[in-house]
Amino acid sequence: MKTTLVSLAIASAVLAGCSSTPSPSASAPSAPAAKSTAQSARVNLASASGSLVSGTLTVTPMGDGVHVAGEIGGLPPGSTHGFHIHEKGDCSAADASSAGGHFNPAGSAHGKAGAGAHHAGDADNLIADANGVAKVDAHFGGVTLGGGAANDVAGKAVIVHASPDDYKSQPAGNAGARVACGIITVAK
Template identity: 70%
Template sequence: MKLRILPLAASIALLAGCASTPSSDTAASAPGAVDMASVALAPASGSMVSGKLMLMPMGDGVHVTGDIGGLAPNSTHGFHIHETGDCSAADASSAGGHFNPAGDAHGRASAPHHHLGDNDNLVADTNGVAHVDAHFAGAVLGGGGADDIVGKAVVVHANADDYTSQPSGNAGARIACGVITAP
């Protein structure tokens, strides 16, 4: 009887140890990580562009959803996370360059190497509203690490990003800017 109890007890101890081991699969399990953040985009460079975005950890990065209005109907615009959470300059130049902790060249988000803050262009509908459904692979919300985007700025540009011009895709003026904030 003692021989059967010992393996059973060892199995229970092993399973209990596995159940209490923290998982590194989700960004929310990192110390200081947050489950949600938001951005209130305000006009810049004399535009009337504004919007509200919600951010949440998803899969391998951070997913961004929301609406941006005040754009020209059927227009295309660069959309990036910038390195500094400062939108105080009238032209949003205070937001700095694209968020790029790895020091990569600028490029399309689907390319193997690009700025962490690079993303595909936004396209406005016939009413001048861009419905955002974007993913920033590799980004995290909170925790203070190199890839943390809380406190960084989100910028909408006047023109489309060409995905090749260095260092920022020749996307033109910054027409809206907002800081990523966590509750």
């Protein structure tokens, strides 16, 4: 029995020496997080699906993502609308369906930004004032502006929907028709 215990102790010591955890300096460096290479972009929203909705937005890198600001007019007074970045920079279809689905490089489920799983292109609903104008002040985390990384929003479409996003219906929140579309165009 004593020989068995000694043999186990020696085997444990040998195995412990073989399975050390590398020091932080010995570990492989992690890939640097993608960073925005553009300082700003503009979105000229044009009407889609027979609406009169239009507007102008600016996109700037901020913190862990991009900030989108501006005004959208031509909405019914007091109405609420889904607002998203979509995967393709194509507004050529009359109903803006050419913009594809929500921008979703991580393959996440649709949801409310800042409240669990959601697409990178998901944002809070917009609310029009009594004059049918919605002021946009939205942050999209985990994305970049320029640089060509998988999470780059440059060249993608911004869509305003006819109805509010319910933040749960898959894959797009049941936000209805696309009433405006514009491309995120990097300033030169």
